[in-house]
Amino acid sequence: MSDFLTIEANLRCAMRFFGLATGSGDIQPLPGGVAIYSGLDYGVFNIALLDGPVDTGAQGLEERLSEIAKYFSSRSSRWSFWLCEDLLKPHDRRRARQVLQDFNLRPISHPPGMIATGLRPPEHDLPEIEWRPVANEALRRSFTEITSVCFEIPYTIAQAVYTPERAWQGDYQGFVGFAGSHAVSIVAIVVDAGALGVYSLATLPGYRRQGYGEALLRSVVRDFQERTGIQQVVLQSTEAGYAMYRRMGFRDATRFSVYLTR
Numbered sequence: 001m002s003d004f005l006t007i008e009a010n011l012r013c014a015m016r017f018f019g020l021a022t023g024s025g026d027i028q029p030l031p032g033g034v035a036i037y038s039g040l041d042y043g044v045f046n047i048a049l050l051d052g053p054v055d056t057g058a059q060g061l062e063e064r065l066s067e068i069a070k071y072f073s074s075r076s077s078r079w080s081f082w083l084c085e086d087l088l089k090p091h092d093r094r095r096a097r098q099v100l101q102d103f104n105l106r107p108i109s110h111p112p113g114m115i116a117t118g119l120r121p122p123e124h125d126l127p128e129i130e131w132r133p134v135a136n137e138a139l140r141r142s143f144t145e146i147t148s149v150c151f152e153i154p155y156t157i158a159q160a161v162y163t164p165e166r167a168w169q170g171d172y173q174g175f176v177g178f179a180g181s182h183a184v185s186i187v188a189i190v191v192d193a194g195a196l197g198v199y200s201l202a203t204l205p206g207y208r209r210q211g212y213g214e215a216l217l218r219s220v221v222r223d224f225q226e227r228t229g230i231q232q233v234v235l236q237s238t239e240a241g242y243a244m245y246r247r248m249g250f251r252d253a254t255r256f257s258v259y260l261t262r
Contacts (some may be wrong), residue, residue, distance in 0.1 A: 042258050114250040
């Protein structure tokens with residue numbers, strides 16, 4: 001499987017989390033794509049993705065978006081669309097921007113999809129960090145609070161998604177990192193498409209630039225690699241995390257464009 005297909009397939013598996021977490025959501029396969037409704041009127045948690053390459057140009061993309069828009073029209077006025085650009089032929093990508101605009105979608109970010117086979121050794125000493133799987137109410141609450149602060153998500157929205165026990169019974173496996181007795185970092189791992197997908201990596205502002213996020217990521221990934229035998233690690237990078245991921249041995253393999261309804 002091409003690297004970009006591995007990254008994209010792992011992401012689709014990870015996004016199912018939002019359709020399962022609240023108990024009032026839905027995951028709906030559609031012609032050429034999938035729509036994931038969180039049960040909340042919060043656009044970034046109502047997500048649509050393609051489920052494979054578009055071979056019929058902009059018209060094919062338009063047909064898929066029509067099905068997605070129809071699905072969300074009766075559920076939420078706000079939804080987002082994650083486009084792996086390598087699913088489009090190069091000459092169709094420019095036209096795709098106009099198609100997406102016609103569906104009232106505006107770009108909000110362009111995260112690179114990155115991949116590594118094994119991680120390089122750290123360039124400097126990292127702090128000790130204890131980590132625990134999100135397996136009880138207190139840890140779900142810690143994951144929720146750090147998510148809300150670090151990703152600027154309203155607490156009530158984060159609470160509805162990340163605190164239910166049912167949210168953590170699928171492929172999305174969350175972990176909280178501790179500095180002493182303080183919960184300072186979070187990360188989630190999704191095992192799918194022959195890769196370990198990294199999601200929700202974040203560190204509280206007061207503990208940033210001290211290596212806690214990298215220490216947590218390395219420790220959790222190493223544990224999964226030892227238990228599963230899977231060495232490939234994939235993620236979508238934020239601008240803030242890009243330099244760290246490059247140092248760790250990740251390379252760009254594709255690019256995503258994330259769109260949100262206006």
